[in-house]
Amino acid sequence: MTLLKDGFFDPEELENLPGVPSKKRLIQGPVVVIECAQEIPCNPCEEACHKKAIQIGDSIIDLPILDADKCSGCGLCIASCPGQAIFVVDTTYSDKEAAIQLPYEFLPYPEEEQLVNGLNRAGEKVCSAKVLKVLNHKKFDRTAVITIVVPIQYAMEVRNIALR
Amino acid sequence: MRKTEFAIVGAGPAGLSAAIEAARAGVKVVLADENQRPGGQLFKQIHKFFGSEAHHAGVRGIDIGTMLLQQVSQQKNVEIMLDSVVWGIFRANTSHTLGVIHNSKNIHLKARKVLLATGATENVLAFPGWTLAGVMGAGAIQTLVNVHRVLPGKRVLMVGSGNVGLIVSYQLLQAGAEVVAIVEALPKIGGYAVHAGKVARTGVPILTSTTVKEVHGKDKVEKAVLVQIDKNWQPLTGTERELEVDVVCLACGLSPLAELAWITGCKFTDVPELGGHVPIHNENMETTVPGIYVAGDLAGIEEASTAIEEGRLVGIAVAEALGYLAAGEAKDKKTEISSRAEQLREGPFGIARKQAKEQLICRSLSE
Amino acid sequence: MKNLKKISKQKQRTYEGESDLNIENADMIICRCQEVTLKDIVQAIAEDATTVNEIKRRTRAGMGLCQGRSCSRLVRKILAEHTGQKFAKVIPGTFRPPVRPIALSTLASLEEDTDDKS
Ligand SMILES: Cc1cc2nc3c(=O)[nH]c(=O)nc-3n(C[C@H](O)[C@H](O)[C@H](O)COP(=O)(O)OP(=O)(O)OC[C@H]3O[C@@H](n4cnc5c(N)ncnc54)[C@H](O)[C@@H]3O)c2cc1C
Ligand code: SF4
Ligand code: SF4
Ligand code: FES
Numbered sequence: 203m204t205l206l207k208d209g210f211f212d213p214e215e216l217e218n219l220p221g222v223p224s225k226k227r228l229i230q231g232p233v234v235v236i237e238c239a240q241e242i243p244c245n246p247c248e249e250a251c252h253k254k255a256i257q258i259g260d261s262i263i264d265l266p267i268l269d270a271d272k273c274s275g276c277g278l279c280i281a282s283c284p285g286q287a288i289f290v291v292d293t294t295y296s297d298k299e300a301a302i303q304l305p306y307e308f309l310p311y312p313e314e315e316q317l318v319n320g321l322n323r324a325g326e327k328v329c330s331a332k333v334l335k336v337l338n339h340k341k342f343d344r345t346a347v348i349t350i351v352v353p354i355q356y357a358m359e360v361r362n363i364a365l366r
Numbered sequence: 367m368r369k370t371e372f373a374i375v376g377a378g379p380a381g382l383s384a385a386i387e388a389a390r391a392g393v394k395v396v397l398a399d400e401n402q403r404p405g406g407q408l409f410k411q412i413h414k415f416f417g418s419e420a421h422h423a424g425v426r427g428i429d430i431g432t433m434l435l436q437q438v439s440q441q442k443n444v445e446i447m448l449d450s451v452v453w454g455i456f457r458a459n460t461s462h463t464l465g466v467i468h469n470s471k472n473i474h475l476k477a478r479k480v481l482l483a484t485g486a487t488e489n490v491l492a493f494p495g496w497t498l499a500g501v502m503g504a505g506a507i508q509t510l511v512n513v514h515r516v517l518p519g520k521r522v523l524m525v526g527s528g529n530v531g532l533i534v535s536y537q538l539l540q541a542g543a544e545v546v547a548i549v550e551a552l553p554k555i556g557g558y559a560v561h562a563g564k565v566a567r568t569g570v571p572i573l574t575s576t577t578v579k580e581v582h583g584k585d586k587v588e589k590a591v592l593v594q595i596d597k598n599w600q601p602l603t604g605t606e607r608e609l610e611v612d613v614v615c616l617a618c619g620l621s622p623l624a625e626l627a628w629i630t631g632c633k634f635t636d637v638p639e640l641g642g643h644v645p646i647h648n649e650n651m652e653t654t655v656p657g658i659y660v661a662g663d664l665a666g667i668e669e670a671s672t673a674i675e676e677g678r679l680v681g682i683a684v685a686e687a688l689g690y691l692a693a694g695e696a697k698d699k700k701t702e703i704s705s706r707a708e709q710l711r712e713g714p715f716g717i718a719r720k721q722a723k724e725q726l727i728c729r730s731l732s733e
Numbered sequence: 734m735k736n737l738k739k740i741s742k743q744k745q746r747t748y749e750g751e752s753d754l755n756i757e758n759a760d761m762i763i764c765r766c767q768e769v770t771l772k773d774i775v776q777a778i779a780e781d782a783t784t785v786n787e788i789k790r791r792t793r794a795g796m797g798l799c800q801g802r803s804c805s806r807l808v809r810k811i812l813a814e815h816t817g818q819k820f821a822k823v824i825p826g827t828f829r830p831p832v833r834p835i836a837l838s839t840l841a842s843l844e845e846d847t848d849d850k851s
Contacts, residue, residue, distance in 0.1 A: 205559050205562075205563075206554040206555050206559065207553070207554060207555070207574050208566065208571075208572055208574075209555055209559070209562035209563055209565065209566030209572045210562075210563060210566045210567065211563075237560075237563065238560060239559055240558060240559050240560070240713070240714065240715075241712070241713035241714055241715075242416060242558055242560070242713055242715060243416055243417055243418070243421075243709060243710045243711075243712060243713060243716060244416040244417060244418075244423060245417075245418045245419075245423065246418075246419070246423045246424035249419060250424075261709075261712065262417070262418045262709055262712075263709075263712040263713035263716070282424050283424075283560075284413065284414035284415060284416050284423065284424055284560075285416070285558065285560025285561065285563070285564070286560065286563075286564045287560045287563065307540060308539070308540055309540075321567060321568075321569065322567070323563065323566060323567050324566055324567070324569070325566060325567050325568050325569025325570065326569065343414070343424075343425075343426065344426075345414070361567050362567040362568060364568075364569075400833075451833050451835070452832075453830055453831035453832055453833055453835055453840075454830025454831055454832065455830070456830075465830060465831070465840075467833075467835055467839055467840075470836075470839050470842065471839070471842055472839055472840055472841070472842050472843045473843075474843065487802050489806055490803050490804075490806070490807065492761060492763060492771075492807050493758075493761075494758050494761050496761070496762075497762045497765050621806060623802075624825075625800070625828040625832040626828075626832060628825075628827065628828040629828055629829070629830055629832070636821035636822075638821065642821075643824070643825060
């Protein structure tokens with residue numbers, strides 16, 4: 203487990219999580235990717251989703267289970283997660299590009315259209331990314347949700363951005 | 367000499383919650399804290415908390431603090447004494463007297479029931495150079511950065527990867543400092559993986575099986591020497607490496623701040639899962655000295671969310687003991703509170719604490 | 734450092750780093766308030782101090798401004814290491830009021846009874 207040693211996932215560790223959609227679902231359009239792997243007492247994501255796509259149940263330590271068919275990829279659950287473990291990935295953004303929504307809590311926020319670095323889970327720069335949208339609703343309580351566009355092969359790799 | 371029914375030492379989440387519950391039932395409460403502002407640790411916690419809706423999950427610690435303060439200010443029979451250090455506690459027949467210093471005056475406060483909710487103190491780690499300026503506790507850094515908005519330095523080495531180390535690293539990054547590395551002596555990260563993940567994806571390396579060997583600098587920290595350690599905690603020679611840093615932040619665990627509790631003469635037991643020596647207490651959080659209760663980090667290092675539930679429990683128990691709540695009503699409330707607390711003590715991070723708490727209560731029966 | 738292994742094992746849950754309390758670092762300060770070094774403490778143990786309180790009386794470690802909040806745990810570790818006791822069995826020193834440093838004049842200035850709020 204690299205997760206507990208280094209703080210980030212192996213790709214295989216990730217695929218087996220109940221909050222991560224199947225490859226088949228991923229290519230069908232926007233969908234949430236919940237990178238939550240430990241039984242910690244937590245369930246705001248379940249309540250945040252009005253479509254009831256996330257299920258944790260009575261025991262709040264259980265892992266979030268995704269019903270990917272119910273998920274529209276709206277991204278409303280992203281800012282609710284105190285662990286910042288929720289992302290939305292859209293591999294259908296264009297032929298060669300994917301859109302990723304991610305939580306972001308660093309000031310200054312990027313501008314829309316700005317070019318930034320796309321970072322992987324270890325914080326390494328893997329590509330250049332374009333900022334599409336910066337949402338900072340009151341409901342998000344100071345966690346911005348940022349949509350970026352990256353080359354499609356990085357859809358499941360880029361999880362953070364760095365301003366240039 | 368002042369008198370009250372219920373005196374509380376410490377206005378953190380535990381103390382505030384106890385005051386709210388007891389006052390709601392009609393108890394007269396005095397709440398003393400040494401700080402100029404109530405809230406304890408909560409006002410430093412600018413991140414969103416875990417738990418469920420009932421535990422205010424997804425709400426930032428600081429906002430939970432404001433919520434508690436609002437609730438307590440609605441209670442007419444709670445008096446909050448700020449800037450008030452409780453320096454001693456003495457027993458007289460069935461009541462207890464606290465020595466409180468306020469405005470350079472020594473006040474004696476007599477109460478029928480006392481809650482000690484004094485929180486925790488940070489563990490330090492000694493290595494050559496640890497007394498240099500720039501080596502600081504995580505709590506002090508959090509106060510500087512989040513309350514006073516001052517950066518302690520530019521390049522920080524974090525020692526300890528528990529939740530405190532991870533969260534304070536993240537907050538330092540938010541404030542604009544560079545966290546050069548997080549070191550952890552154990553072979554695995556101590557805190558929640560989600561906290562580790564959000565720090566790791568900014569590029570901060572988390573080095574497990576690694577510790578600080580020594581810190582150098584003329585008047586203040588200039589560099590730190592790291593060394594890898596093996597399974598038996600022996601340094602592996604040849605693995606040393608130097609990092610240029612100006613701050614070394616120690617996040618090596620917390621211990622219950624138990625001085626006042628020791629003075630009451632209540633019995634203690636060592637529970638590593640709860641941070642060391644903790645006062646033995648029963649299911650009402652009452653210690654082996656009748657009328658002295660404990661809650662929050664003093665009753666075992668846990669979290670603000672559990673501190674709130676324990677505080678509430680004491681509030682109800684005290685109201686019941688003083689005749690403000692009928693046994694049946696008190697029992698229902700206590701059951702509800704306990705089940706909320708139990709939800710937080712599940713899973714790989716909570717189960718050891720749950721068992722330790724259960725054992726504590728068992729021990730209290732035989733004391 | 735023969736006992737280090739044993740001690741470290743039971744400390745594992747607290748996520749602490751390995752301590753560097755060996756006599757190689759004899760001049761390392763342990764009690765910063767009173768400037769007591771590792772050597773002073775090991776010396777006191779060699780002279781048969783077996784509790785935190787005895788070490789406090791001989792070296793003044795723990796009598797400073799912070800009243801041992803920083804150093805008492807370190808002293809316990811050193812005691813455990815050098816006497817072969819389990820860390821958990823080394824009891825923190827006893828506490829006596831006042832638990833915080835307070836000027837005697839303040840202690841003497843007891844509030845008048847006319848302030849009685851009961
Ligand atoms: C970095 C960090 C992150 C954390 N994150 C979380 C989190 O995400 N979720 C969570 O649930 N918990 C979190 N916690 C834990 C939480 O802050 C504590 O568990 C909680 O504050 C304990 O509450 P308490 O009321 O027992 O003590 P405290 O909040 O420490 O309050 C104790 C009060 O008593 C006062 N006091 C002590 N002695 C005296 C005396 N002799 N006279 C007068 N006053 C005195 C103190 O000054 C203090 O104000 C975090 C802690 C830290 C350090
Ligand atoms: S992205 Fe929208 S639909 Fe999908 S799980 Fe989150 S809140 Fe529900
Ligand atoms: S809110 Fe985030 S951390 Fe909490 S259970 Fe859901 S995904 Fe996991
Ligand atoms: S460090 Fe020893 S008394 Fe303060």
